[in-house]
Amino acid sequence: MKSSHSSSLKPLVTCIMILFATSLIAQSNNEKYTCENSANTFLEKTLGNWRVITKDRTSPGVYESNYGTSTITQSIEGCGIKESYRGTYRNKVYAREVVITGSDSSRVQMSALDSEHGSFSILNGTVEDSKMTLYWYRDIQKKRLQSKYKLEFKDESTFEFSSFLSTDYGENWALTHQRIYHKIKHEEVTIVTKDSIKVFGDLYTIDKKSPTILLFHQGGSNSRAEYKTIIPKLNNEGYNVLSIDQRVGGSYFYGGHNRTVARLEKRGYNYCDAYPDMEATLDYLVENGYNGKRIAWGSSYSASLAVKLANNNPNKLDGVLAFSPASGDQLAECRADNYFKTLKLPLLLLRPKSEMQRDRSVQQISLAKDSGHKTYVAENGVHGSSMLVKDRVEGSTSKQWNVVLNFLNELQ
Structure with a gap:
């Protein structure tokens, strides 16, 4: 984030601290809120995690498309909602914090602060006919320049929260930001393999027609910790x-907890033994109607198994990404190299430059290229999928992400 954003986010931090202090004061006074009214009931429908598609005005009549994610939680003991939004705007990182409270069955108030303007705004409005409308006036007496926000549900998993600007006392309105919210449904799932192992995972669904990525972690790891920022x-x-916890993993890398390993009755599985976990994961998606493109994504040992999965299931998968595919002796029967020549699906193989000092890595990249597959060596990277995580790379990961997203876009 640029330095100008850092300074503009200072009021945002102050706002959050004020809101936090307000809630503490209320608790210390043992004050009981009565927020059971239709306005708050309406606001509660927005709770959850959302993918947001935006149409943002950059100048009169000119708009750009952006996206972001929004987390909406209850605030002040259930008397309202708080939104934390992170996305892009004008090719920069954009953040927004919003608190909305319902004072009675129809009246609402919104407090908003964003990183673009760095100013704190208060808007007042109403909830009527399952729609929320809020207004802000530069001059409350004259009301020549004013903003209007409208929130309306399209269905239970989609709503629009957009803003408009008027410079003629509300006679005409120009769209400034259109934001369409799509709910991201998260559920923990269990999948039983052919050899009766119960595998634990997490499913994040926008809709079943959208493309789905199957995420597999590296050895000594687990899905929630390794992919915390990637998901x-x-x-x-x-x-x-x-994303799943394979039977070969743990908490050695990145912390967290491998739910599958914790419940195993037998230990001592090798890397190749985890293949049925991945095969069962793919079958789970097919059986549950996820009919968009399906892409396998593996890290270290699971990258090799992901290539095997793609090779063996060309009618169920549409592509595969392999981050630092392991090729040690334990993987002799299932290493990625065994499948490059027969793999018919698009493959992107990635490694950090630091791993290219090893002959096996050089030979693997060369074999993948000779077999017609895409490869990428990251100048600034670390082992496995973590080459996409800034804190682990201790530097920029934008080049790696660009390569990954371009490959994924080509599969659509």
Whole structure:
């Protein structure tokens, strides 16, 4: 984020601290709120995680398309909602914090602060006929320049929250920001493999027609920890995600907890033994009607198994990404190299430059290229899918992400 944004976010932090302090004061006074009114009932419908598609005005009559993610939670002991939005605007990172409260059955008030303007706004309005409308006036007496916000549900998983500007006392309105919210449904799932292992995972659904990415972690890891920052990014881009904890993993890398390993009655599985977990995951998507494009994504040992999965299931998958595919002796029977020549689906193989000092890595990249597959060596990267995580790379990951997203877009 640019320095101008850092300064503009200072009021945002102050706003959050004020709101937090307000809630603490209320609790210390043991004050009981009575917020059971139709306005708050309407606001509660917005709770959850959302993918937001925006149409933003950059100048009169000129708009750009952007996207972001929104998390909406209850605020002040259930007397309203708080939205935390992160996205892009004018090719920059954009953040917005909003608090909306319903004072009675129809009246609402909204407090808003964003990183673009760095100013704090108060809007007042009403909820009528399942629609919320709020107004802001530069001069409350003259009301020549004013803004209007409208929130309306299209269905239970989609709503529009857009803003408009008038410079002629509300006679004419120009759209400034159109925001369409699509709910991201998250559920923990269990999948039983052919050899009766119960595999735990997380399914993030925008809709079943959207493309779905199957995420598999590296050895000594688990899906929630390894992909904590990657999953929201993929949701932002319009992908459903199904991530699982394979039977070979743990908490050694990135912390977290491998739910599948914790419940195993038998230990001592090798890397190749985790293949049925991945095959069952793919079958789960097919059986549950996820009919958009399906893409396998593996990290380290699971990258090799993901290539095997794509090779063996060309009618169920549409592509595969392999981050630092492991090729040690334990993977002799299932290493990625075994399938490059027979794999018919698009493959993107990625490695950090630091791994290209090893002969096996060089030979693997060369074999993949000779077999007609795409490869990429990241100048600034680390092992596995973590080459996409800034904190682990300790630097920019934009080049890696551009390569990944371009490959995914080509599959659509």
